[in-house]
Amino acid sequence: MDNTAVILARLQFGITLTYHFWFVALTLGLSVLVAVMETLYVFKNKAVYREMAKFWGSLFLVNYVVGVVSGIVQEFQFGMNWSEYSRFVGGVLGVPLAFEALTAFCVEATFIGIWVYGRNVVPRSIHLLSIWLVALASNYSAYWILAANAFMQQPVGYRLEEGYLALVQIKSILLNPYLFYQYIHTVMASFASSGLFVMAVSAFYLLSQQHHKLAVKSFKLGLICAWMAGILTFASGHLYTQYLVKAQPMKVAAMEALWESAESAPFIVVALIDEEQQRNKAEISLTGMLSVLAANHSQARIAGMKEVQEQFAALHGAGNYIPPVLLLFWSFRFKVAVGLLIILVTSLSLWYFKKHQLQVQRLLLYGVIWTLPLVYLSHLAGWLISEVGRQPWLVYGLQLTEQGISRNVPVSHLWITLISFNGIYAIMAGAAIFFMRRRILIGPEQPGD
Amino acid sequence: MDANILCFGLFGILLTGYLLLEGFDYGIGMLQTICAKTELERQVFLNTFAPMREGYEVWLVTAGAVLFAGFPIIYAALFSGLYLALFLLLAALILRSLAVEFRQHEKSQSWRTLCNWGVFFGSMLPAFLWGLILAGFLKGYPINADFEYSGSVFEAFSIYTVVAGTLFTLLFMLHGAGYLLLRVDTSLGERIKQYALRLYPFGIGCHIIFILLTVMQTQAGQNMPAAGILALTVFILGGGRYFLQQDRYWLGFLATTLTLLGSVSAIFISLFPVVVVSSLHPEYSLDIYRAASGPVTLQIISRAMLVVIPLLVAGQIWKAALFWRRLSVAGLELQNENHQFKQRIKLAQALEDCLDKTSKALRSRDSQIINKLSAKTRQVLWGKQDQSQQTDEQALADKRRNKEEN
Numbered sequence: 001m002d003n004t005a006v007i008l009a010r011l012q013f014g015i016t017l018t019y020h021f022w023f024v025a026l027t028l029g030l031s032v033l034v035a036v037m038e039t040l041y042v043f044k045n046k047a048v049y050r051e052m053a054k055f056w057g058s059l060f061l062v063n064y065v066v067g068v069v070s071g072i073v074q075e076f077q078f079g080m081n082w083s084e085y086s087r088f089v090g091g092v093l094g095v096p097l098a099f100e101a102l103t104a105f106c107v108e109a110t111f112i113g114i115w116v117y118g119r120n121v122v123p124r125s126i127h128l129l130s131i132w133l134v135a136l137a138s139n140y141s142a143y144w145i146l147a148a149n150a151f152m153q154q155p156v157g158y159r160l161e162e163g164y165l166a167l168v169q170i171k172s173i174l175l176n177p178y179l180f181y182q183y184i185h186t187v188m189a190s191f192a193s194s195g196l197f198v199m200a201v202s203a204f205y206l207l208s209q210q211h212h213k214l215a216v217k218s219f220k221l222g223l224i225c226a227w228m229a230g231i232l233t234f235a236s237g238h239l240y241t242q243y244l245v246k247a248q249p250m251k252v253a254a255m256e257a258l259w260e261s262a263e264s265a266p267f268i269v270v271a272l273i274d275e276e277q278q279r280n281k282a283e284i285s286l287t288g289m290l291s292v293l294a295a296n297h298s299q300a301r302i303a304g305m306k307e308v309q310e311q312f313a314a315l316h317g318a319g320n321y322i323p324p325v326l327l328l329f330w331s332f333r334f335k336v337a338v339g340l341l342i343i344l345v346t347s348l349s350l351w352y353f354k355k356h357q358l359q360v361q362r363l364l365l366y367g368v369i370w371t372l373p374l375v376y377l378s379h380l381a382g383w384l385i386s387e388v389g390r391q392p393w394l395v396y397g398l399q400l401t402e403q404g405i406s407r408n409v410p411v412s413h414l415w416i417t418l419i420s421f422n423g424i425y426a427i428m429a430g431a432a433i434f435f436m437r438r439r440i441l442i443g444p445e446q447p448g449d
Numbered sequence: 450m451d452a453n454i455l456c457f458g459l460f461g462i463l464l465t466g467y468l469l470l471e472g473f474d475y476g477i478g479m480l481q482t483i484c485a486k487t488e489l490e491r492q493v494f495l496n497t498f499a500p501m502r503e504g505y506e507v508w509l510v511t512a513g514a515v516l517f518a519g520f521p522i523i524y525a526a527l528f529s530g531l532y533l534a535l536f537l538l539l540a541a542l543i544l545r546s547l548a549v550e551f552r553q554h555e556k557s558q559s560w561r562t563l564c565n566w567g568v569f570f571g572s573m574l575p576a577f578l579w580g581l582i583l584a585g586f587l588k589g590y591p592i593n594a595d596f597e598y599s600g601s602v603f604e605a606f607s608i609y610t611v612v613a614g615t616l617f618t619l620l621f622m623l624h625g626a627g628y629l630l631l632r633v634d635t636s637l638g639e640r641i642k643q644y645a646l647r648l649y650p651f652g653i654g655c656h657i658i659f660i661l662l663t664v665m666q667t668q669a670g671q672n673m674p675a676a677g678i679l680a681l682t683v684f685i686l687g688g689g690r691y692f693l694q695q696d697r698y699w700l701g702f703l704a705t706t707l708t709l710l711g712s713v714s715a716i717f718i719s720l721f722p723v724v725v726v727s728s729l730h731p732e733y734s735l736d737i738y739r740a741a742s743g744p745v746t747l748q749i750i751s752r753a754m755l756v757v758i759p760l761l762v763a764g765q766i767w768k769a770a771l772f773w774r775r776l777s778v779a780g781l782e783l784q785n786e787n788h789q790f791k792q793r794i795k796l797a798q799a800l801e802d803c804l805d806k807t808s809k810a811l812r813s814r815d816s817q818i819i820n821k822l823s824a825k826t827r828q829v830l831w832g833k834q835d836q837s838q839q840t841d842e843q844a845l846a847d848k849r850r851n852k853e854e855n
Contacts, residue, residue: 065550068503069543075513076539079528083597086528090521091742098518098750101511102757109503110764114771117500121771159743164521166743406529408598417536424543431547435554 008414009081009405012421014387018380019425020074023067023432025379028142028187029194029229030060031135033221035128042128048213055444056198056218057131059436061116066432068109073421081414085394085404089151092158092165096147096173104141108134142190143183150179152395153386154247165398178247181240182386188233189382192342193375195226199349200372201440203365206358214444216358223353227346234339238293245294245302248396250312251389253305254325255332256290257283265290265302270333273326278306316397323391331381338371338378345371452747456519457724457737459754460512465713467508468579469624470765472709474498474505476625478545478572479618482565484626484644488558490637491565493776495549497632500772502549504765506542518750522596522740523724530590530598531582531605538578545571573618580617583716584610584659587667589728596735604728609662616659619652620709623689627702630693634777642693649690656683656708668726675719682711 034057041049075097078086111130118127150173157172158165167173199222205215244252253259257271259278267289272281291300305322312321345367352358358365390396394404481494498505516524528535548567555561588609591600626645630638660679664670689704720726724740727733741747807822 061550062554065546068506069546072506072510072542073539075510075517076528076535078517079524080532080535081529083525083529086517086525087521087596090517090524091746094514094518094521094524094742095746095749098511098514099753101507101514102750102753105510106507106757106761106764109507110761110768112503113500114768117772161743164742167746167749169745170749406525406532409529409532413532413602416533420536420540424540428543428547431551435551438554 003402005409005411005414006402006405008411008418010401012081012414012418013077014383015422015425016070016073016077017387018383019429020067020070021379021383022376023063023070024138024142025190025193025376026063026197027060027067027138028190029192029225030056030063030197031131031138032191033194033198033225034060035131035135036221038128038131042124048217051444052214052218053131055214055439057115058439059201062432062435062439064112066428069428070425080417081406081409082394082404083406083408085399087164088399088404089165089395092155092167092173093148093151095167095170096144096151100141100144104137104144106137108137108141111137139187142187143179146183146186147173147176147179149386150176150182153182153390154178155395155398165395177243181236181243185233185236185240186382188229188236189379191229192226192233193372193379195222195224195229196342196346196368196372196375198222199226199346200369203368204440205443207362207365211443219349219358220353223346223349226342227350230339230342230346234343237335237339242294242296248389249303250305250308250321250323251328251385252294253303253308254323254389255328255385256302257325257329258290258302258304259306261301261304261307263291263301264288264299265294265304267293268329271329273329275322275325278322319392319400321392323389328385328389331384335378335381335385338374338381341371342375452744452751453737453741454722456515456741456747456751456754459751459758460515460519461714461717462758463508463512463515463754465710466762467505467512468713469706469709470501470505470508471575472621473625473628474502475572475576476621476623477629478549478568478625479576479622480625480629480641480644482569484641487778488561489778489781491561493633493637493778493781494629495552495568496776496781497629499549501765501769502546504768507761515750515754519742519747520724520735520737520740521742523735526592526596526598526735526740527582527590527725530592530600531585531602533602534578534582534605538575541571541574541578543571545575572621576618576621577614580614581605581610583617583713584613586716586720586725587663587669589667589726589734591729592725592727592733592735593729594733596733596740599729609666612655612659612662616652616655616712619648619655620705620712623648623652623686624702624705624709627689627693627698627705630698631702632773632776634775634779637778642696645693646690649686649693653683653686653690656686656712669716669719672719675715678711678715678718682708682715685711 034053037049037053037056040046041053111133114122115127115130115134118130122130154176155165156176157167157169159168160166173179198218202215202219202222205211206219241252256265257268257273257280258265259280264287266283266285266287268280268283268285271283271285274281288298290302292298294300294302305325309321313319345364348361348364349358349368352361352364392400392402394401477494477498481491485491485494513524544567548564548571552561552564552568582605585605588607590598591604593599623645626641626648629641630645633641660676660683663679664676670676685704686708689701689708692698692700692704717724722738723734723736725735727735
């Protein structure tokens with residue numbers, strides 16, 4: 001079987017997913033923050049809150065447009081590049097997607113228009129209600145989308161019928177334990193990055209001594225959000241990984257570069273990984289630490305990649321069931337490092353904020369700004385672990401990735417769309433960043449519309 | 450009722466809803482480049498749908514998701530088969546969204562022009578492609594025994610489908626014109642009406658050719674009820690032109706709505722229960738039973754749709770009513786002026802503040818400020834002194850004297 005088509009299709013899906021998520025992450029958190037600002041404005045009736053809501057709202061909107069558009073690409077891609085997969089899982093996986101469109105996107109798209117254009121048309125209460133509905137609906141829609149992803153990670157509530165999957169119970173898809181961990185982790189990470197986004201822009205204002213009042217108030221709001229969400233992301237990530245030890249032992253073993261099964265498994269801090277020889281050439285490790293982290297007990301047995309490989313081979317036939325170890329290992333380390341950095345930066349900010357010394361801590365403010373791009377990269381790392389870690393499975397235990405692609409799409413067409421979509425994404429991101437940057441430079445005092 | 454029929458019917462409602470709503474959107478998007486003369490007029494055109502745009506897209510996204518869930522085999526076959534056509538559709542939709550949303554962010558003429566053309570092509574391509582794709586359902590796609598699209602995407606292009614694409618483009622433009630006439634004031638409306646009247650014969654002509662080709666070239670054309678509906682839509686479209694001439698815009702809009710509704714439903718009715726004809730062998734055609742998911746899936750999403758679609762319709766009617774007003778260039782100008790006026794008031798307030806502070810400084814004999822002010826300003830603020838040749842020192846001396854006198 002020719003591999004090019006699979007690689008191209010995967011690349012396209014991965015890029016679209018990451019791209020989409022980068023914008024979605026900000027949508028999820030910022031929508032809630034803007035809603036809070038609007039609420040403060042309505043109840044406290046201070047001009048600064050109105051200004052805040054308008055300013056952050058305008059940034060939110062630029063971001064929102066790109067998020068929605070790339071989401072449509074995402075939906076179409078299942079059928080375009082992954083038609084075999086769509087036929088196979090459509091009856092099950094389509095249901096959460098259909099529900100997302102019917103119950104969440106519906107509300108979101110109806111009320112975003114009212115919020116944007118209705119400031120002087122509808123009463124204040126309905127205007128406030130509309131941004132809250134947008135915020136809630138977008139976070140609610142994430143649940144359905146992640147339900148679809150969780151199904152791919154851990155299929156539940158299905159039955160195999162004539163070679164296709166058929167739905168047995170929608171309830172089990174929605175109560176998939178995998179979904180529970182994934183949802184909290186993903187949404188909290190989104191909130192952390194949104195909070196940090198608000199903090200970073202406010203930090204820029206504080207550093208350049210502009211718009212002081214708005215910057216301080218926004219910084220505070222972003223800080224509370226990022227601090228709490230940062231800690232929760234880290235905690236939920238820990239529980240998520242513990243769950244993965246049971247649900248997807250291969251993923252955990254790969255991201256910890258654990259080749260051999262071990263009782264009292266070591267936590268490998270850094271390693272030189274040799275994927276060919278299936279060993280680590282050199283490693284710095286803490287004995288027993290992985291067992292403690294993963295199973296709360298220093299003597300707990302953690303399955304290594306070789307053992308899981310044998311199990312899979314016995315169950316599904318010969319083949320390589322080990323995902324790219326190097327990528328997962330370093331992605332995971334990067335992600336954890338960024339997670340710690342977020343907690344450090346936000347905690348320090350909180351400390352100095354309470355002491356009213358924030359503006360003097362120029363280094364910290366620069367730190368906040370430079371953490372932001374790292375957070376975006378850690379989103380990428382997170383999805384790499386989640387999706388590449390599932391390889392070679394497309395639907396865990398049911399369908400291999402190479403079985404899922406469209407057999408009737410020629411490779412040349414894949415090239416055309418891959419290149420064109422990436423061009424479009426680049427232009428789109430360029431435009432979005434350009435307009436956001438300019439809005440930030442103009443500052444909040446300039447009325448938006 | 451049969452779960453498959455119910456689910457497919459509801460899917461049909463979603464798709465038709467999308468075509469009807471985005472139909473006039475796309476129409477307006479095309480008309481704004483042709484019909485509007487100034488940027489302000491374009492803005493009026495776009496403002497007629499701007500608050501609603503995202504709401505209309507919901508119909509497409511939902512229809513796509515329902516097709517994926519309910520009829521994955523149709524979804525998989527068509528989406529992978531019509532690969533490049535769908536890619537163009539997506540690219541056009543992206544272009545359109547970006548052009549509409551980012552247009553107002555930059556005032557320079559070249560950016561506006563770029564966005565205007567973005568909106569134009571982003572509207573024309575989907576209109577054309579939808580006609581092409583839907584007509585392909587009748588004409589048949591090369592679906593093989595595995596229910597897969599076998600063959601090149603270019604097989605979707607034929608005289609018949611291109612005529613259908615052109616027809617949809619024209620219908621959407623007429624539909625858009627009909628909607629605009631309801632939403633803009635008479636001065637703009639008159640011009641749109643003239644354009645629409647000139648466009649109507651082409652639309653009707655194209656429609657007649659499309660029907661003739663359908664009857665001659667496709668199996669579905671032999672289906673009497675569908676052919677009847679199609680023939681009826683020609684008369685309705687003719688009626689649309691008549692109503693437009695009579696200035697009965699609501700009826701005109703209703704006519705284009707019914708024409709689109711009739712054409713789309715005729716396509717689905719004529720094939721029922723087949724959805725996509727296979728051009729290779731009738732046995733391979735995709736119908737709503739063979740291509741469907743299991744009964745549980747169909748039931749669940751049908752129920753959800755039965756609840757949501759009425760709510761969606763109600764919500765969008767409410768929203769449309771909220772934003773329903775006749776837009777005009779004058780109104781937009783007024784809005785802009787209002788905006789500028791507010792800016793000026795802000796400036797005036799700032800100035801007042803400065804003056805207030807300066808005159809206070811003057812009163813407290815802050816010579817630093819006095820020296821920096823020009824003689825004219827001093828005069829305005831101080832008022833009493835002889836403006837001709839007084840130096841700063843004299844002004845100060847004056848001031849002191851005045852003070853002492855007081």
